[in-house]
Amino acid sequence: MSETHWATARRWVAEALGLSGFVAFSLSAAVLAQLGVLPTLAADALVPGLVILALVYGLSDLSGAHFNPAVTLAFALRGSLPWARVPGYLAAQFLxxxxxxxxxxxxxxxxxxxELVRPWGAFGLETVCTTLLLVILATAKRKAEVGSQAGLVIAGTLGLCLFTAGSVSTIGVNPTRTLAAALFSGTVLASWPHLLGPFAGGTLATGLTYLLRGPLNQQEAETAKGQAEAGEGSSS
Amino acid sequence: MSETHWATARRWVAEALGLSGFVAFSLSAAVLAQLGVLPTLAADALVPGLVILALVYGLSDLSGAHFNPAVTLAFALRGSLPWARVPGYLAAQFLxxxxxxxxxxxxxxxxxxxELVRPWGAFGLETVCTTLLLVILATAKRKAEVGSQAGLVIAGTLGLCLFTAGSVSTIGVNPTRTLAAALFSGTVLASWPHLLGPFAGGTLATGLTYLLRGPLNQQEAETAKGQAEAGEGSSS
Amino acid sequence: MSETHWATARRWVAEALGLSGFVAFSLSAAVLAQLGVLPTLAADALVPGLVILALVYGLSDLSGAHFNPAVTLAFALRGSLPWARVPGYLAAQFLxxxxxxxxxxxxxxxxxxxELVRPWGAFGLETVCTTLLLVILATAKRKAEVGSQAGLVIAGTLGLCLFTAGSVSTIGVNPTRTLAAALFSGTVLASWPHLLGPFAGGTLATGLTYLLRGPLNQQEAETAKGQAEAGEGSSS
Amino acid sequence: MSETHWATARRWVAEALGLSGFVAFSLSAAVLAQLGVLPTLAADALVPGLVILALVYGLSDLSGAHFNPAVTLAFALRGSLPWARVPGYLAAQFLxxxxxxxxxxxxxxxxxxxELVRPWGAFGLETVCTTLLLVILATAKRKAEVGSQAGLVIAGTLGLCLFTAGSVSTIGVNPTRTLAAALFSGTVLASWPHLLGPFAGGTLATGLTYLLRGPLNQQEAETAKGQAEAGEGSSS
Incomplete structure (x- = not known):
């Protein structure tokens, strides 16, 4: 394979590994909480926060550390990720x-x-949480900074959403995570608020980013063209 | 609109969005705590801390991430924010x-x-907490550093104040947040310690900053003239 | 007063303010814990950790943020603080x-x-905790880095010591804090392990630093000569 | 002794001191938890996380802050640590x-x-946790960044592993720590999953790193040749 094909394959492996690690740790913690071994709120908010901190730091220089189709689509909509990469990212995340x-x-x-709230309430919570998360990610992308500092804020925001909204609904802020769990337990249709809410949030956040910051800046555009990825210093 | 008008409008939108997000998350958490869904201290101290970490990181390059009239006035008094911008900031925060x-x-x-303390006690607690918060913010402004690093310290300080002082009084460290909540529940007059205390703290902290550091340094002055805001690297 | 006298006075004010804030917050939290308002371990470990994070970030460019006679003496012994400054620091900290x-x-x-342990046990715990803290501080000083990053590690280390050793003894890791509290409650003699232990730890850590790193490096020596303090970028 | 011999001796002292501090704090916390003085999960996850944060920051410029034979062997396998240094590191860690x-x-x-799981389950948990930890460490090494930022992520990952996997098994993520404790309590044979699992994880992570990132980059190679260690700025 050529150098480019290797880079593409590595991106897919990083996204697949990242999301499998995220899902395995957060699901295990939820199981342990239902068995009474871990305290519920720590299992539901702290564990996903810490695992995303680790994975963003460890893998962001390879794939940008999306681990989430709502993030991938929002970056493509923004123009900071080429549309041609979207199908591969989505497939790797799903697997x-x-x-x-x-x-x-x-x-x-x-x-x-x-679920302590009605379906539209759950949809609204997913939308608000994904919007907040993507405002953070847009800032990090704009500064071409995805590493330990941005990772801490991303982890804190995810933990915040799972701690508050997650206490009244099975918030995922991540349609692929929700879909995979729903496929195994046969509850895909009932999960529609958690499958569609994050995409609504992603679209909303992309509009808001355009309103607040205008079109792509130089760093975002370079990343999109794939130049900044050649040097490792691009994502610190 | 000209470029300048856009920048002004974006500042207002960022301040309004930031404070609405801060108020929505922290009030929701307080409600969930009173319903017994969340532990009280985590809801009152951790949630506001995490949401301010997210918002300072995500929006500080647009408006400086004040989200607080006591901060806006203290910066104007210090000279690091032009007085002409103050009314717009205050209005956006209130809305x-x-x-x-x-x-x-x-x-x-x-x-x-x-309230477990008397009104003057609550006034004193608001004053001390706002003073501490503004000493941190003055240092961050002086280094022209408002981003993930300063954000973490700001979030920690806010969480500290809400954890300690907030356990005996409805501490806001933020008059606009207090005013908006009091308007909806019709308790504006009774909230005077929380409305006035932060301004006393802001004035005290500005005097202290002058005593300890003297007049504006170059970074603060450039920010005040609006030059440093042109380049995005100014607030990291 | 000349510029130099101002700088000296500011150092004293920063040390006095810092230690008064640290003592006021951590003592208040201990009182609230004994009244049952705050959980004991959070009050004893989290509150001092967060307040030291805030104070190190906010005041370290002025005085180096010692807030502790064991730190001041260890730095003087190391040679990175002129002995002539020691009395002023100690007096400001005491006040x-x-x-x-x-x-x-x-x-x-x-x-x-x-106290759940005997006096010599408490002495040992104070010694170990201060040694650990001063190994961190020596690294930070050597890199001329005392700010948000070092502050986070310092705060975490202090919280760690108060969480573990502090659960079985009234650990201060700070003789002046212990002395002031003992003077007000008339228990100075009984507090000898907490008054002397930190100095033993400081001496031990200074020897260890010499063993591990040899004499002062350039950054430490410049700070000691007071040159690096002229520019504000010296402590980030 | 020549300069090189001093540097070698200092590396050994740093590794021995670091692991003795790590073991002393985490074992003491476990004892205090079994006595009911500390909450179990905080003792088992928070204390090791905080102590590793302190030790990585304080000692990483001396020895790279491995404190773990699985880390030392994985780095040697990767080529970023000369094999000749491995015996000294392992001996210092054991002592x-x-x-x-x-x-x-x-x-x-x-x-x-x-132990709530069977031996092979414990082996699997050790393998997964060490793999995750070493993916983080490989990223940090590749960026030649082992300090407060990487330290925070390393501490968070260790805390995560001990919080989740450690709630059902005596997870060490560190064969030397496990071996020393087992020697004193005479349970070496029964501890085989915790002794061998981390090496399996280290090998897996080294393969994964080669797959994802290819051979050593310039920073890793320079560190391996010992050049980057001459300047202190190499590990920030």
């Missing part, structure tokens, strides 16, 4: 998420979803 | 805070204020 | 700590000390 | 760990191991 769910379900029964 | 309170009050009853 | 204790004792009764 | 265990066992009875 990774299924792998993570399969690994957990092979060991223990999957945790049950909990 | 944003009202939007946040309205959003929460449309879904659930607002949480009740709790 | 600040007394001010903080007085402020709290004017409002509420001071918390009682708790 | 340090024994010192830490001895110190704790001289004061209190050692805590008992707990």
């Amino acid at each position: 990774g998420a299924c792998g993570g769910v399969w690994l957990v379900s092979a060991c223990v029964p999957l945790p049950k979803a909990h | 944003g805070a009202c939007g946040g309170v309205w959003l929460v009050s449309a879904c659930v009853p607002l949480p009740k204020a709790h | 600040g700590a007394c001010g903080g204790v007085w402020l709290v004792s004017a409002c509420v009764p001071l918390p009682k000390a708790h | 340090g760990a024994c010192g830490g265990v001895w110190l704790v066992s001289a004061c209190v009875p050692l805590p008992k191991a707990h």
Whole structure:
């Protein structure tokens, strides 16, 4: 394979590995919480926050550390990721998420979803949380900074969303994570607020970013053209 | 609109969005705590800390991420923000805070204020907490550094104040947040310590900053003249 | 006063303010914990950690943010602080700590000390904790880096010591803080392990630093000569 | 001794001191948790996380802050640490760990191991956790960045592993730590999953790093040749 093909394959492997790790850790923690081994809120908010901190730091120089189709589509809509890369990212994320769910379900029964709000309320919560997360990510992308500093803020924001909105609904802020878990437990249709809400949030956040910052700046455009990725210093 | 008008409008939108997000998340968490869904101290200290970490990182390059009239006035008094920008900031903050309170009050009853100390005690606590917060902000402004690093310290300081002082009084460290919540629940007069205390703290901190550091340094002055804001690297 | 006298006075004010803030927050939290308002471990470890994070970030460009006679003496022994500055630092720290204790004792009764270990055990714990803290500080000084990044590690280390050793003894890692509290409650003699342990730890850490790193490097020596302090970028 | 011999001796002292500190703090916390003085999960996850944050920051410029034979061997396998240094590192780590265990066992009875999973399950958990940790460390090494930023992510990842996997098994993510504790309590054979799992994880992570990033980059190679260690700025 040529150098470019290797780089593409590595991006896919990084996205798949990242999402499988994220799903495996957060699902395991939810199972342990339902068994009474871990405190519920720490399992639901702290564990996903810490695992995303680790994965963003460890893998962001390879694939940008999306691990989320709502993020991938929002970056493509913004123009900072070429559309040609979108299908590969989405497929890698889906395979990774299924792998993570399969690994957990092979060991223990999957945790049950909990909903204290109506479907449209859950849709609204997913939308608000994804919008907040993508405002952060747009800032990080604009500064061409995806590493330990941005990772800490991303992890904190995800933990915040799962701690607050996640206490009344099975918030995922991630349609692929939700889809993979729903496929294994046969609840795809009932999960529509969690499958569609993040895309609504992603679209909203992209519009807001255009309103607040205008078109791509130089760093975003260079990243999009794939130049900045040649040097490793591009994502610090 | 000219480029300058756009920049002004974006500043206002960023301040309004930031304060509405801050108010919506922290009020929701307080409601969830009173319903027994979230632990009280985590809802009152961790949630505001994490949301301010996210918002400072995501929006500080647009408006400086004040989200607080006591901060805006202290910066104007210091000379690092032109007085002409103050009314717009205050109005945007007020509209944003009202939007946040309205959003929460449309879904659930607002949480009740709790006071274990007398009014002058609450006034003193607000003053001390705002002074501490503004000493941090003055250092960040002086280094022209408002981003993930300063954001973490700001979030930690806010969380500290809400954890300690907030356990005995409805500390806001933010008059607009307090005013918006008081308007909706009709308790404006009784909230005077929380409305006036932060301004006393802001004035005290500005005097202290002058005593300890003297007049504006170059970075603060450039920011004040609006030059440093042209380049995006100014607030990292 | 000349420029130099101003700089000296500012250093003293920063040390006094810092230690009064540290003592006031951590003592108040201990009182609130004994009243059952705050959880004990969070009050004893999280609050001092967060307040030291804020104070190191906000004041370290003025005085180096010692806030502790064991730190001041260890830096003088190392040669990175001129001995002529030591008396002023110690006096400012003592006055600040007394001010903080007085402020709290004017409002509420001071918390009682708790000891689950014998005096020599407490002495050992203070020694180990101060040694650990000063290894961190020596690294930060060597890199001429005392700001948000070092501050986070310092705050985490202090929180760690207070969480572990502090659960079985009234660990201060700070003789002036201990002395001021003991003077107000008349228990100076009984506090000898907490008054002497940190100095043993400081001496041990200075020897260890010499063993591991040899004499002063260029950054430490420049700071000691007072040159690096002229530019504000010296402590980031 | 020549300059080189001093540097070698300092590396050994740093590794031994670091692992003795890590073992002493984390074992003490486990003992305090079994006595009911500290909450179990905080003792098992927060304390090791905070102590590793402190030690990575304070000692990484001396030895690279491995404190773990699985890390040392993975770096040698990768080529970023000369094989000739491996025996010294392993011996220093072993002596340090024994010192830490001895110190704790001289004061209190050692805590008992707990296992809710079968041996192969524990082996799998150790493998997964070490793989995750070494993906982070490989990124940090590649950027020649081992300091406060990488330290925070490393500490968070270790805390995550001990919080989740550690709630059902006596996870060490560190064979030397496990071996030293097992020698003192006479349970070496029963600890095989925790002794071998981390090496499996280290090998897996090294393969993964080669797959994802190819051979050594310039920074890693320079570090391996020992050149980058001459300047102190090499590990920030």
